[in-house]
Amino acid sequence: MKRLAVSALAALLLGACAGPEPRVPELRGTGDLGVVVERASGRVALVEHSHDTVLGRVEGLGDLSHAAIVFSRDERYAYVFGRDGGLTKVDLLTGTIAGRIVQAGNSIGGAISEDGRLVAVANYEPGGVRVFDAGTLAPVADIPTGSKVVGLEDAPGNRFAFSLYDSGEIWLADLGDPASPRITRFAGIGRQPYDALVTPDGRYYIAGLFGEDGLAMLDLWNPEAGVRRVLQGYGRGEAALPVYKMPHLEGWAVADGRAFIPAVGRHEVLVVDLATWTEVGRIPVHGQPVFVMARPDGRQVWVNFALPDNGVVQVIDVRSQAVVHRLDPGPGVLHLEFTPRGERVWLSVRDADQVQVYDTRTFERVSTLPAEKPSGIFFTTRAHRIGL
Amino acid sequence: MKRLAVSALAALLLGACAGPEPRVPELRGTGDLGVVVERASGRVALVEHSHDTVLGRVEGLGDLSHAAIVFSRDERYAYVFGRDGGLTKVDLLTGTIAGRIVQAGNSIGGAISEDGRLVAVANYEPGGVRVFDAGTLAPVADIPTGSKVVGLEDAPGNRFAFSLYDSGEIWLADLGDPASPRITRFAGIGRQPYDALVTPDGRYYIAGLFGEDGLAMLDLWNPEAGVRRVLQGYGRGEAALPVYKMPHLEGWAVADGRAFIPAVGRHEVLVVDLATWTEVGRIPVHGQPVFVMARPDGRQVWVNFALPDNGVVQVIDVRSQAVVHRLDPGPGVLHLEFTPRGERVWLSVRDADQVQVYDTRTFERVSTLPAEKPSGIFFTTRAHRIGL
Numbered sequence: 001m002k003r004l005a006v007s008a009l010a011a012l013l014l015g016a017c018a019g020p021e022p023r024v025p026e027l028r029g030t031g032d033l034g035v036v037v038e039r040a041s042g043r044v045a046l047v048e049h050s051h052d053t054v055l056g057r058v059e060g061l062g063d064l065s066h067a068a069i070v071f072s073r074d075e076r077y078a079y080v081f082g083r084d085g086g087l088t089k090v091d092l093l094t095g096t097i098a099g100r101i102v103q104a105g106n107s108i109g110g111a112i113s114e115d116g117r118l119v120a121v122a123n124y125e126p127g128g129v130r131v132f133d134a135g136t137l138a139p140v141a142d143i144p145t146g147s148k149v150v151g152l153e154d155a156p157g158n159r160f161a162f163s164l165y166d167s168g169e170i171w172l173a174d175l176g177d178p179a180s181p182r183i184t185r186f187a188g189i190g191r192q193p194y195d196a197l198v199t200p201d202g203r204y205y206i207a208g209l210f211g212e213d214g215l216a217m218l219d220l221w222n223p224e225a226g227v228r229r230v231l232q233g234y235g236r237g238e239a240a241l242p243v244y245k246m247p248h249l250e251g252w253a254v255a256d257g258r259a260f261i262p263a264v265g266r267h268e269v270l271v272v273d274l275a276t277w278t279e280v281g282r283i284p285v286h287g288q289p290v291f292v293m294a295r296p297d298g299r300q301v302w303v304n305f306a307l308p309d310n311g312v313v314q315v316i317d318v319r320s321q322a323v324v325h326r327l328d329p330g331p332g333v334l335h336l337e338f339t340p341r342g343e344r345v346w347l348s349v350r351d352a353d354q355v356q357v358y359d360t361r362t363f364e365r366v367s368t369l370p371a372e373k374p375s376g377i378f379f380t381t382r383a384h385r386i387g388l
Numbered sequence: 389m390k391r392l393a394v395s396a397l398a399a400l401l402l403g404a405c406a407g408p409e410p411r412v413p414e415l416r417g418t419g420d421l422g423v424v425v426e427r428a429s430g431r432v433a434l435v436e437h438s439h440d441t442v443l444g445r446v447e448g449l450g451d452l453s454h455a456a457i458v459f460s461r462d463e464r465y466a467y468v469f470g471r472d473g474g475l476t477k478v479d480l481l482t483g484t485i486a487g488r489i490v491q492a493g494n495s496i497g498g499a500i501s502e503d504g505r506l507v508a509v510a511n512y513e514p515g516g517v518r519v520f521d522a523g524t525l526a527p528v529a530d531i532p533t534g535s536k537v538v539g540l541e542d543a544p545g546n547r548f549a550f551s552l553y554d555s556g557e558i559w560l561a562d563l564g565d566p567a568s569p570r571i572t573r574f575a576g577i578g579r580q581p582y583d584a585l586v587t588p589d590g591r592y593y594i595a596g597l598f599g600e601d602g603l604a605m606l607d608l609w610n611p612e613a614g615v616r617r618v619l620q621g622y623g624r625g626e627a628a629l630p631v632y633k634m635p636h637l638e639g640w641a642v643a644d645g646r647a648f649i650p651a652v653g654r655h656e657v658l659v660v661d662l663a664t665w666t667e668v669g670r671i672p673v674h675g676q677p678v679f680v681m682a683r684p685d686g687r688q689v690w691v692n693f694a695l696p697d698n699g700v701v702q703v704i705d706v707r708s709q710a711v712v713h714r715l716d717p718g719p720g721v722l723h724l725e726f727t728p729r730g731e732r733v734w735l736s737v738r739d740a741d742q743v744q745v746y747d748t749r750t751f752e753r754v755s756t757l758p759a760e761k762p763s764g765i766f767f768t769t770r771a772h773r774i775g776l
Contacts, residue, residue: 027481030417031463031771050462050504073728074438075419075463093415114729116438156685156730157749176749202685203644221687221707256591257645257663275645297544297590297774299609319609340461340772341502342544361545361564381772383419384728386685 025094030075033092034337034379036348036355037067037080038372044069044080045355045371046092049339049346049379052357052367056095062086062102067376068109071383072134073116078378079134081110087121089137092380099137103130111154116383118178120160122152129162131175140178145171151196151207151249153387155220161205163193163216170207170218170227189216189227197249198387199259199274206230208249213237217277230277236264245306247290250388255298255318262289262303269303271321283321286312291335294318295360296342304333304347313347315363325363329356337377348374413482418463421480422725422767424736424743425455425468426760432457432468433759434480437727437734437767440745440755444483450474450490455764456497459771460522461504466766467522469498475509477525480768487525491518499542504771506566508548510540517550519563528566533559539584539595539637541775543608549593551581551604558595558606558615577604577615585637586775587647587662594618596637601625605665618665624652632676633694638776641682641689643706648689650677657691659709671709674700679723682706683748684730692721692735701735703751713751717744725765736762 033055036045043059061067062082070079077098078090085104088097106125112118118140120131128144129152147166155161160173170189174182191211198205198220207216213235218227236243247262254260258280259272269292271281287309294301301316310333315325332350339345344366347356350373357367382388421443424433431447449455451472458467465486468476473492476485494513500506506528508519515536519529535554543549548561558577562570579599586593586608595604601623606615624631635650642648646668647660657680659669675697682689689704698721703713720738727733732754735744738761745755770776 025415027413027415029460029462029464029481030419031459031768032461048462071419072417073420074417074436076417093417115731156687158731201643203687255589299544299591341774343503343546380419384769384772386729 028093030092030380031340032380033075034346034377035069035078035080035090035092036369036371036374037064037069037376037378039064039067039350039375040373042082044078044090045369045374046090046095047355047369049344049357052369054369054371058090058095058097060097060100061088061090064375066108069376069378070110070112070119070388071378071380072112073383075380075383078380079110079112079119081107081121083107085121085123087119087132087137101132101137103132103139108148108150109152111152111160112383113154113158113160113175114156114386115158118158118175120152120154122149122162124148127164127166129160129173131160131178131181141175141181143171143173143181143183150194153196153198153205153250155198155205156202156386159220161196161198161218161220163189163196163207165192165194165210168193168211170205170216172205172218172220172223184223186218186227190214190229194246195249197252199252200254200386202386206249206252208246209235210246231261231270231272231279233279234261234264234270238264238266244288244308245290247288247292247306253292253294253301255294255301258318260292260294260301260316260318262292264288269301269316281321283316283323285316285323286314286326293336293338295338295345296340300342300360302336302345304336310334327358327363330354334375335377337379340379340381346377348377350374416481418480418768419728420768421463422734422765423457423466423468423478423480424757424759424762425452425457425764425766427452427455427738427763428761430470431760432466432478433757433762434478434483435743435757437732437745440757442757442759446478446483446485448485448488449476449478452763454496457764457766458498458500458507458776459766459768460500461771463768463771466768467498467500467507469495469509471495473509473511475507475520475525489520489525491520491527496536496538497540499540499548500771501542501546501548501563502544502774503546506546506563508540508542510537510550512536515552515554517548517561519548519566519569529563529569531559531561531569531571538582541584541586541593541638543586543593544590544774547608549584549586549606549608551577551584551595553580553582553598556581556599558593558604560593560606560608560611572611574606574615578602578617582634583637585640587640588642588774590774594637594640596634597623598634619649619658619660619667621667622649622652622658626652626654632696633678635676635678635680635694641680643682643686643689646706648680648682648704648706650680650691652676657689657704669709671704671711673704673711674702674714681724681726683726683733684728688730688748690724690733692724698722715746715751718742722763723765725767728767728769734765736765738762
């Protein structure tokens with residue numbers, strides 16, 4: 001009882017000084033919190049996945065048509081990267097904006113350093129990477145590139161890796177001394193890198209190429225060896241169908257020593273042996289895969305699809321490497337996110353204005369949350385993962 | 389300013405009703421919190437690893453001479469399993485005891501279910517596993533075994549795996565329906581299992597044997613195949629020296645597709661290929677290894693040792709599989725814990741009454757915290773990992 005009284009009082013006081021859209025701040029853990037992007041309205045819904053509820057909403061985040069989100073190392077704050085160059089720090093406990101800057105004219109995403117002290121943003125215009133203090137959002141470093149920057153990822157050792165779309169380069173920036181980044185440039189890595197990922201173990205940075213086939217891979221344990229090409233056939237060149245949407249790379253699933261990768265333009269998920277980086281299998285699926293994501297225990301891989309098949313989700317059993325289940329959540333399944341240990345998965349179903357929550361063993365829908373044109377779903381556990 | 393005023397007020401009110409040793413509860417994230425066991429005094433220190441400070445202490449936890457700790461899925465509560473059968477739920481935000489029961493006469497550890505709703509305890513006396521509601525600590529299920537229970541681990545699918553010391557069995561308990569566990573028994577798995585682990589991917593349950601050599605392994609993806617023996621030579625039989633302390637199994641490091649395992653009685657860390665479960669190398673180290681733990685990015689493995697070498701810690705570089713650094717933190721290094729992404733490691737140095745924090749790249753000591761005879765260190769990020 002006293003606890004509630006205190007929270008309510010705190011709410012009034014905080015509400016009075018905490019900026020737009022305050023909600024009752026309660027003393028609570030933050031390990032089960034998350035953010036759902038409500039793309040059309042430039043706001044996010046704050047959610048929790050212990051009881052599957054919406055805790056509040058935060059408006060005024062600008063253009064979220066290609067929003068990326070990372071979390072502070074204490075899992076209290078979300079950093080929202082807007083398409084319009086806005087960087088907003090959202091307090092998940094008070095439901096308020098703790099800081100906001102517009103740091104460039106046109107941005108494509110960001111990352112947070114291993115130690116949680118630096119937030120980096122990849123910019124198209126002006127092309128480059130800007131680095132900010134995670135606490136204050138004060139500028140720390142500016143890395144102009146003369147090119148659109150894509151595929152910005154954090155890497156172990158307080159490094160950031162990113163790709164230059166126009167000049168076909170990968171840069172590795174060591175921010176051990178934040179004020180003066182040490183840059184290692186890798187040129188001629190391939191035409192028009194368009195996205196990238198860091199493998200979940202933090203070892204490999206891999207860029208997809210729009211201008212040619214194959215993937216550019218940098219071994220972060222051995223950058224001296226340079227960037228090498230893997231999966232030569234991977235890309236639009238192999239497409240048997242028009243490519244409706246280049247698949248996301250960050251969603252790559254790694255399970256049982258293998259990577260499960262969305263084929264480009266084909267109704268297939270590729271299976272790649274991570275020891276040799278060679279393709280060892282292809283799994284036929286319902287449409288052109290967009291996100292191919294492994295349940296945290298690696299036993300299942302869940303796949304959503306590009307138009308016209310984006311109303312379907314399929315589940316691949318990793319042991320048998322076959323599709324074992326199909327869901328029809330409704331049109332516009334844009335993203336999925338597993339609970340930290342994988343017992344549940346959340347799906348954003350844009351055209352139903354819903355987030356649907358499924359039990360990953362029974363495949364039953366256990367909850368439905370209202371959300372306005374939801375796109376990305378991000379849980380705070382990402383704060384403790386590499387390359388997310 | 390108002391935030392502080394509110395916190396202070398909340399502190400007074402909460403303090404008045406929150407039980408022993410309340411501390412100022414502030415609205416804060418819980419992703420950077422942890423617990424350090426102060427073994428001799430039956431209490432824990434509450435810590436945070438963003439600024440390396442002690443936030444408070446909680447007393448009255450009974451016999452912590454072999455304490456294990458798990459965390460609630462929201463990362464607010466720690467469940468402390470005492471040697472005396474006590475199970476205490478500690479609120480990390482208020483620094484108070486949220487619940488405590490003495491559920492058996494003699495206990496050896498516990499686990500929390502994948503969904504975070506069940507806490508299970510392994511008991512020697514009476515032998516068996518008892519399962520409690522994680523919210524209320526109300527009893528949910530009782531699984532008598534007629535044997536001392538060791539190596540209780542959570543497994544994907546709301547299952548618990550554990551081993552029977554006296555009868556040489558492994559039991560797999562499915563708590564999909566918590567009130568009526570479905571038990572699968574595996575008999576004749578080997579003499580006197582004494583500890584166990586679940587691999588970080590949640591796939592394998594592996595028990596160490598005190599009564600004979602080799603390890604008993606259950607593939608949780610394929611339990612129908614039964615328990616098989618791996619690493620036949622592993623155990624005291626190979627010991628070239630008296631065994632001062634059987635190494636902990638839960639600390640097993642998995643990195644780069646290999647497991648790094650403490651040899652028993654030898655000054656070696658064994659390297660095991662996880663595809664074949666065969667030994668592929670041995671790394672000479674300073675003493676008899678106790679904990680062999682991988683930095684979260686898998687690039688380093690840190691090792692501490694049994695008497696008389698427990699004042700030394702060595703660091704193995706996974707790529708070269710050689711020791712690259714030695715630290716001398718002081719006598720009685722009992723445990724180590726990495727920050728979630730691995731930029732720092734915390735060491736408990738019992739005889740110095742210190743917890744020492746090191747940068748894992750420069751190997752410099754960056755912080756020292758006072759702690760009374762510290763043993764285990766546990767960070768809340770464990771809430772989101774399998775088998776911890």
